[in-house]
Amino acid sequence: MAWNTIDNMDLQGKTVLVRVDINVPVEDGKVTDDTRIRRIAPTIADILAAGGKPVLLAHFGRPKGKHVPEMSLQPLVPALEATFGVPVAFCADCRGPAAMAAVGALAEGSVLLLENTRFQPGEEKNDPALAAEMAALGDVYCNDAFSAAHRAHVSTEALAQALPSCAGRLMQAELEALEAALGQPQRPVVAVVGGAKVSSKLELLGNLVEKVDHLVIGGGMANTFLAAQGIDVGKSLCEHDMTDTAAEILAKADKIGCSILLPSDIVVAWEFKAGAANETVAADACPADAMILDAGPDTVSRIAGVLATAKTLIWNGPMGAFEITPFDAATNAAAQTAAELTQTGQLISVAGGGDTVAALNQAGAADRFTYISTAGGAFLEWMEGKTLPGVAALEN
Known part of the structure; x- marks a missing residue:
């Protein structure tokens, strides 16, 4: 220390x-x-x-x-x-x-x-x-x-x-939890990163592929990665101008041996509201007039499989539109799996960021994670591998 x-x-x-x-x-x-x-x-x-x-x-x-x-x-x-x-x-x-x-x-x-x-x-x-x-x-x-x-x-x-x-x-x-998660973690390490935009988490993703064994990408940013693979995402939230960057991250991960898990099945709807009519389809079968609002059950099962092999988990961001039902299902299920593995002593789980805390609270999983950071910007910058002036100043 x-x-x-x-x-x-x-x-x-x-x-x-x-x-x-x-x-x-x-x-x-x-x-x-x-x-x-x-x-x-x-x-x-x-x-x-x-x-x-x-x-x-x-x-x-x-x-x-x-x-x-x-x-x-x-x-x-x-x-x-x-x-x-x-x-x-x-x-x-x-x-x-x-x-x-x-x-x-x-x-x-x-x-x-x-x-x-x-x-x-x-x-x-x-x-x-x-x-x-x-x-x-x-x-x-x-x-x-x-x-x-x-x-x-x-x-x-x-x-x-x-x-x-x-x-x-x-x-x-906070520092002890972060050191355990990314400083000198028990491996394998899984990072779950969700949220709306790739552009807001570029540095984060770039740092994580070098530090973790598995990277699970969900939320709106997963759509950008699907689009980077030539998949039509219909009317989904997607940063089409970031697909080249997403492709570069996929190539970098492949080169250094970090496996990236993207949705294999998706929950689509034609309007963004609670209880909207929806369908679960393969990730490459999004109707042109629909939008992806959550990951499907096959993806949830694959995430659970990765978590079951892991020793350390870092989580930032939801898997889907967790604010409205039923599009909170993937986030809730993955959070419950992580919480259960943490409770049985199989997993060290650290999570942070505003939406993340809200999503894990909603899933009833937050109090079973090893550590929940409420720090927001500082947590994100730490995950990006940046030096935090307030921490550096405390060093002996």
């Missing part, structure tokens, strides 16, 4: 600047989903137990360096107190005399929340002067916001350079 955790740090009597992601939905001044707050609670509890004083740094929305009252973090205080079970003070700044005074007044066993870091124009510019001012507030820096680790901002990167630093519990869990 190339980075420190809370366990490696002496926090007794220390002020710990903790970068968290509490960019939660708020309606009428109240938090409507506290998932992200609950996920950072173990870090806060462990810092307090070690005698540290947690001072939270976070962004909210996109104020672009300006003070935008409706993007203040103050309304989050009641939800933070309810989750942490300790008093949470608030300071309307994250630098300067007011912040310094708030840190000085912080009682033992309490938490301090500083105002939205993105109210500062220097935050997203990774400004050294702002970094020095914010670093003066604490003794130790702890990053628990993997979801913001792909940004080189003051609160995610510069502070890690300025202070003794460590990963929080959520960051630690």
Whole structure:
């Protein structure tokens, strides 16, 4: 492990600047989903137990360096107190005399929340002067916001350079899961990649064919790969201008021994709505006036077969139009298979990305995966093989 955790740090009597992601939905001044707050609670509890004083740094929305009252973090205080079970003070700044005074007044066993870091124009510019001012507030820096680790901002990167630093519990869990999935995985490794567009996941697919043994491609992007093989996909969602690129990925995979699984049968419909009349046909038999909305049962069976031989699974994106029935069938079935194999200890399963989490939750499989990342962009960039500035800055 190339980075420190809370366990490696002496926090007794220390002020710990903790970068968290509490960019939660708020309606009428109240938090409507506290998932992200609950996920950072173990870090806060462990810092307090070690005698540290947690001072939270976070962004909210996109104020672009300006003070935008409706993007203040103050309304989050009641939800933070309810989750942490300790008093949470608030300071309307994250630098300067007011912040310094708030840190000085912080009682033992309490938490301090500083105002939205993105109210500062220097935050997203990774400004050294702002970094020095914010670093003066604490003794130790702890990053628990993997979801913001792909940004080189003051609160995610510069502070890690300025202070003794460590990963929080959520960051630690994320990094350990990702290392197990792609760093030094147990083989064979299967990646399931779905979603609408090849163009949005080009770098991802290019990286994965070099790292995994089997690549399952579903969703709208599978149509582009079918079209690249000269198959008529009717009125389906398809990036016809990307077929050459899809063909190149297929050729690259073939050359280096990565097997790619595309739909062998498809579920087609003539309108995009729940309960629409549909048919299951061979992948090369899509009617000219129909659209492909899901993979068929033969494809699902082949995916299950590949998963049964695997030791590690990485999942990003649904297999079909999972938002509407019955076109959620392939995603649900594959997710259930992965969940069952994980439960029996045969599979390490790591999944991430917004649609992915929603699809796995809908399938009732998410809580049986080894790890579910809620990080979105950072998870995708990690899968693409990119260096994440917020992680790199923590490395010893």
